[in-house]
Amino acid sequence: MEQQFNTIYSMFCNRVQETPDIAAYCERLNNQWQPTSWQSLKDQVEYFASALMAHGFSKGDTVNILAGNRLVWPIADLGTIAAGGISAGIYPTNSAGQCEYIFKHSECKVLVVDTLDQLNKILPVSQSLELIIVKDPVDKSLDKVIQWDDFLEKGKANPQYLNTIQKMTENSDPEDIIIIVYTSGTTGMPKGACLSNRYVLASCEALKHTVDAINAAIPDVYKQANEQPESLSFLPYCHVAERISGMYNRMYLGVTGYLVDDITKLYPYMLEVNPHSFAGLPRFFEKIYAKIKNDIETENGYDRDAFYRAVEFNKQVKQLNREGKNVPIQIQQAYENAEKNIFSKIRGTLGNRIMSLTSGAAPIPEDVLHFFEYGANIPIYEAYGLTEFLCGAFNTPDARKPRSVGCPMYGAQIKIASDGEILFKGPLLFSGYYKDEAATNEAIDADGWFHTGDIGKIDEDGFLFITGRKKEFIKTSTGKKISPLLLENLCKRNHVISNVMVFGDFKKYLTALITLNPDELKGYAKVNQIEYNTYEALTQHPEIIKMIESIVQSVNAQVSRTEQIKKFRVLTRDFSVDQEEITPTGKVKRKIVTARFKDVIETMYA
The missing domain is CATH 3.30.300.30 (ANL, C-terminal domain)
Structure with missing residues (x-):
């Protein structure tokens, strides 16, 4: 599997060099979207890394990040990696006890929090920490606590560390562990999955292949010429999907991310930003479906009969296209009229520039999938992966089946064990569980196959289907x-x-x-x-x-x-x-x- 870069940080520097003035992120401040360019982001990342090193931070030390989707997240994450450290996120919803477990298990020295509420939550369990960096204004007399701006100023005042950072990143190895992702844990305390440069870069390359396949199938009428691609960042960065397919993949592809730190405002922000693509969880699509379907059934802004006729025309056109047959002119005209008056209106509920939809984490109800494909004329492509192997399978325009999670992604090998368990192998595999050799050896066998714990099957066309959990x-x-x-x-x-x-x-x-x-x-x-x-x-x-x-x-x-x-x-x-x-x-x-x-x-x- 060919990769353009050896480390995440070299990929980041390349992005800055290629598009220094393009917005990397837009953050909601004072009721407005405030952009931060790639160059400005790099400056702040270097300040953060320099401040860590001035504090005595060493290669392999750990920083925990306890924050919502705010600019502090990518700065602290990339700054930690630039300083040779390991970045580990914590869910903002975690209890103080759960946070304390991760502090100690990850051997965290430095913690980044965004709000005073988060600070007050963890202060009683912060004995093991050396430094707590707080984004919001804070009482500077508190022991071990420093305000975010003051910390960055400390880094700015110590430019001598920039050469050290440069040499460190140049000498970094693809197999170096740079991230620990703590699984959410349904049966006990979470395990820390160790992710290397190789894992992240291979995942980005696999995602690029999938994105290219999806983009190639987007109708020309949907496309906006020469527009900077933009998307929303709303899932927690401590979750592997938003960290890799969100933060790092946007960096790889040069996509601007709009940071949604209040999930209750996701939908109004979506209409305001008008993203070109949207990767969401099933629940979001179900809510949109329920609202529009209710409006259609009660004829609130829609003609019910016209909608169902349009759906039938769409099904006919897609079936004829799949069979390679010509579409009769009468059906084609009806389809084009439906696209203009019905499909585009429904798609507009996701913004007027939306071109692609993807989903993972759980199956989407079939009636929801059918609604978006035939009622909005925009399919939702479902995927399957785990923290330990994010890029497992993905449905694409040329390879998708109902109820399947798709075919293997670029670089992924999949097979079914004799007991029905799904096994993964390839450069997209994690490096093991932190401080848990027994669990690592149980998960990765002697031949390098990762045992997912999921039960499934692969059909004659190579499509993967999930049917259960081995331990459940x-x-x-x-x-x-x-x-x-x-x-x-x-x-x-x-x-x-x-x-x-x-x-x-x-x-x-x-x-x-x-x-x-x-x-x-x-x-x-x-x-x-x-x-x-x-x-x-x-x-x-x-x-x-x-x-x-x-x-x-x-x-x-x-x-x-x-x-x-x-x-x-x-x-x-x-x-x-x-x-x-x-x-x-x-x-x-x-x-x-x-x-x-x-x-x-x-x-x-x-």
């Missing part, structure tokens, strides 16, 4: 082993359902706890004229229970009798990150949910 199989009282993930994902194909957790260990039959998406549920109630007083009451309304039952029955029709969900309960609220029932990336913590809703579960086996 349910064993019923009859001895049957069943994948709960398969059933849960089948249920979640309906956008009204938010989370599903299937039970049945050592039981005669399977049951499920089901939570609902509030916006989608309220929209369903409005369209179907269901009256209710409170949201909690709506979740238990007989018509809603009947609707959920029909979804469960349709899922049961797709599996064997022993895999069918015999009983379910709809909860009055969704699982929550704050209550530690799901991780920041949306994965259900099964042990916690099982314990918390034990009484509800037992009613289904009474």
Whole structure:
């Protein structure tokens, strides 16, 4: 696998040299977007690195970053790497105890926080830290605490370290560990995945191949000539997807990132920025789908019949194109009229320059996928990867299948083990778990294959399908082993359902706890004229229970009798990150949910 650079920092310097005056990031300050050029970013990165070295920072030391999507993140991250250190992010939603664990496990010497709230959270557990850098104005008399601007000024006043930084980056090795990404941890304390220069650069190259394939299929009518590509940065940088496919891949491709530090403002910012591409989680697309679908069904700004006719024309045109057949002029004209009056209007809800959509982390319901492809004329390309091997599989315009996560990405090798486990191999692989040789040896076998823990299959065309988690199989009282993930994902194909957790260990039959998406549920109630007083009451309304039952029955029709969900309960609220029932990336913590809703579960086996 050919790579243009040996280190992240050399890639960064090349980007600065090629486009010094182009905006690297835009940050929301005083209700306006404030741009920072690549050259200005590099200046601040060097100030940060110099200040670290003036503080006594050594090669291999660790900096933790506890901040939202603000400019401090890329500056601190790249500055740490420039100083020869290791950068490790922490989720802003983590508790003080979880932060303390990462401080100590990563042997962190320096911590960067953005707000006083974050500072106050960690101060009681900060004994192991040498220095805390705070972005917002702070009481300078606090022990070990320095304000961000003062820290950068310290670096600016010590330019003698720039030569050291230059020599250090020139002598860096592709296998040097530069990042530790802590997994969100569904079963215990998180593991620290060590990522090297090689991992990041190989991932960027793999992503570039995928982006090129997607861009090549974008209709010319969508494209804006000679415009600087722009996208939103809203997922946490401590998550591997936003760190690699967001921060570093934008750097590699020269894309401007708009920093969204308040997730509740994502949608209005999207309409304001008008990004050219958007990489989101399924939940975002489900919300957009629910709102527009509700408007269509109630004819709020849309002609319902015209919309469904347009969808049929779109399906016909795409099918004829796939078959290599000519499109009859009457259908082509109807399609072009639908594009002008309907598809473009729906796409406009994502901004008037949007050209591509991608998603990962979890499957998107099929009705949502179909809506965007045929109702908005813009497909969503789904991907699959893990912290340890981010660039695993991706659907592309020329290679995609329903319910598949795609074919192997550039540089990725995939095979299925004898027990059905998905294995990865290639230069995109992580370097092991920090201070956990046993876990590393368990994850990477003697032949260099990474054991993902996911169960799947590869079809005759090379497409990968995820069917379950190896450690989450349910064993019923009859001895049957069943994948709960398969059933849960089948249920979640309906956008009204938010989370599903299937039970049945050592039981005669399977049951499920089901939570609902509030916006989608309220929209369903409005369209179907269901009256209710409170949201909690709506979740238990007989018509809603009947609707959920029909979804469960349709899922049961797709599996064997022993895999069918015999009983379910709809909860009055969704699982929550704050209550530690799901991780920041949306994965259900099964042990916690099982314990918390034990009484509800037992009613289904009474």
